[in-house]
Amino acid sequence: MKIFHPLKTLTNYSPSLLRYDASAGLSVFLVALPLCLGIALASGAPLFSGLVAGIIGGIVIGTLSGSELSVSGPAAGLAVIVFDAITKLGSFEAFLVAVVLAGVFQLALGLLKAGRFSGYFPDSVIKGMLVAIGIVIVLKQIPHALGRDNDYEGEFAFQQLADGENTLSEIYRAVETMSPGALIISVSALLLLIFWEKLAKKGINFFKVFPGALAAVLVGVGLNELFRAVAPNLYMGRSATQHMVQIPQIEAGQSLFSIFDFPNFAELNNPQIYIVGITIAIVASLETLLNLEASDRLDPEKRVSSPDQELVAQGVGNILSGLIGGLPVTSVVVRTSANVYSGAKTRVSAIVHGFLLMGAVFLAASLLNRIPLACLAAVLITVGYKLAKPEIFVKYYREGFNQFIPFIVTVLGIIFTDLLVGIAVGTVVGILFVLYTNSQSTFRVVRTGKDVLIRLQKDMYFLSKPELKEALRELQPGDRVVIEGTHAGFIDHDIYNMLLDFRETAHSQNIQYELKNVGLKKHIGQPKKATQEATVTE
Template sequence: MYKLKYYQLSLLKTDWKSGISVFLVALPLCLGIALASGAPLFAGLLSGIIAGIVVTLLSGSEISVSGPAAGLTVIVATAIKDLGSYQGFLVAVILAGFLQIALGYLKAGRFSAYFPESVIKGMLVAIGMVIILKQIPHALGDDQDYEGEFEFEQSSDNQNTITELIRSVIDFNDGAVLIAITCLALLIVWDFASKKNITFFKLFPSSLAAVLMGVGINELYKLYAPTLYLGNSPIHMVSIPIFKNLNDFSKALVFPDFSFLTNPQIYSIAITLAVVASLESLLSLEAGDSIDPQKRISSSDKELIAQGVGNTLAGFLGGLPVTSVVVRTSANVYSGAKTRMSSLVHGFLLLASVFLIPSLMNKIPLSALAAILLMVGYKLAKPSIFFKVYKEGYDQYIPFAVTVLVIIFKDLLFGIFIGTFVGLLFVVFTNFRSVISVVRDGNNVLIKFNKDISFLNKPRIKNILMDLKEGDDVFIDGSRANFIDHDIYTMLYDFKRSSKARGIELTFKKVNRKIQGDINQYEADVETLH
């Protein structure tokens, strides 16, 4: 009862506004991703509705928002082409959903905790920068590429992010530019006024104001400046399929063809979808937790189950596979969402846009929505974030910077894995440095093993022993090392045998292995040893 009241208060206070903002961000993405995947446009909207309502209710997070994901478009498009049937592909989506549910019950969500914080920060900043780079063309009226395309290499037109930017700057649309600039200026002013606690600006959602402004300007074009009017070309506008009656709607629904269960390709596609969708969801969950003002910790296992249920339902009803999505989640947080009610509002608004007001939705210029996404991108990639991470040290900044660059110039998952690998290299390097400590006081030298020693520490120990000088009195303390690798033990034994000839006094404390025993008592067969 308390929980229900909490959600009601949050919905009435803030979540209805943030739900509208997320809806306006999600709407073009659902359509664009469906277009890029080679699926029916309605499939993208259907997945957005399922994710917004069903996944939200089951989610392990209060602020995560799910929907069809740009990161799956290449996999989906290739699968549909290889199978030669969208109905067959839906069977793979259902199987992927079952696999995700199983992963959730097997507690596989714990693996999300292994991604370093520097990499998660880099992912958020990179996505912010990609949003900006990808939305500038839409703000300039270059709408040839679908909304939601985040890879550097653009499969739709064989351009890339940089060449697309150049093309859009050279050949921009005056009407779209004016709408984008006006809406962006409105959003900046609105944000400033809201921070000054001016009541109206705090109560009314800025994204809705920007969209209304964009629609208004475009309608004025129609009356007074027809050459600037964007509605003459659907490419510049939101384009929701319009159902005139129930018959049209029934024709739009696509159901799975279970005869494809005999096709071995179905199972490899399902596994690929399950793994990639789960990774994207877990990464988005970690990212959402990192920017959540209340610093809540989401249940990754519960999230996997929620995503699995969503994908199973999407497959049965003809939708695209869904994941938790960083762009929608970020828009949700930065628009002031407090609970899952915001995502639920966005789901019901997607439902209403399809069945109640599609004609009105189709009056929204993409340049107006680009202004909203540009603001989201800026908030994710503020310059202050770079300075903050830089001050945390090179072991944080370098994995962060690598993640940012690889995501921008390649794609999300590749950037995450490369950034994590670089982060692990720093962990290994730091660990190597801290395993062994050396203190010299004149000719007295203390070599201390602070933890277990493996063969990976061999180069450092070798250099330390080589640097010892004639007349040194060396004390090697292995009392903190529960395990000493055979290679290290052998090296120390060799050094022990040759130390007197070099004029070095050597003392060992608790340097031992289970088989060979204490190095002070160990006498190896020299021929066998070498």
């Protein structure tokens, strides 16, 4: 396992890696651009605030991150919280104060080493999250690929805020109202991406270096401009401007600072500000830690990220985002996945994507607003498929139900609710299966005539109590019983008391009964010689 410090990565950066990171950064930029705008729209915030969060997430958090591949930006999982908070607080400027406070809280969590809690999520749940996100991406992008854009880009909840539909009914509506122009663009871009990846795998250098996502976007723009010239009825920007990327443009003569929003710190005397800040900090930190675990699973080099350093980076990022009018920032699965599958090697790819977002705002808004969402939908569908390949389901099924059930529960929970609810349900089920698995074969009974050895083979948690109680009940008068606990580093208090209490039962049934190396507190360092032993003989 390899752990890297960000400054070491950047100061010792090899130029030979730049072609991979620049290409991946460009691909992530194309994915992030509509997501930043869509999440801002879904949050009831200015469109520019989503781009600010994306820029901060790329440049600032990308530089300070505890991960080489994680990419940060505005998160769909916070959209409902943000929307409600802006409504309750009365203004976006008041909400920005809560974002700054959330960053301060996250910074404190990182300095207090709270990132260690990310290790408590079962692996099957993390993998289930990745697969579920992949499926949701595909399902959510199908309507955009067909030209229906009633739902915001970046919304991943099953029940849609924008139009009252859900993920499945939205697909049905999209098929009903399908736009031929969007279908031609999305299918062409999707076929190009498949073709591009196959040629890249064959080792053809051009297809390895030039991003397939950019090629798909160029094809989408080219087809749409061709439609405008020769088939206006297919042109996607004709009446449905919402189907195009919509970067806010700086008008001639408009001051640069006039497009930013700034926090109103007079609101610090409002107690609701602190409640919102803590809520954002907790939810954003949870999403970040989950994605950090996921990014480590996806990393081809199997590097190990620092969750504490990531929380510090997120804290700094949210402080800055709030100060200049941005949405809350978290590490995000979709952008991270796109980064990995685009061949990124280091954090430089995330930084590149941040600078490209900045350039899009200040230099190329009018040009990028010619991109139809149908071609970007094709790019996201390929990312989603890679996250949710059918062989992953087969793999987890073959690993047994103790792995498959938490995995599939997490997948279904996220698809039919949202990310946080699905993760919570999957984690609870995963923990229950861990406890159940640990309760199996925790002791062994060996009988030779009247001599009975009950050997505690590993830690004894409360779930083992019924089975052990049944073993004690089956002992016969005249048995000579030894309960040997050398290998049990921990014995639950209830089980320990049950073993002690059985002395009275053993005495009344003429059973010789001995506890050997069985103690209550061996797991906190009590020497084995000091553990309590009991011998009861007729």
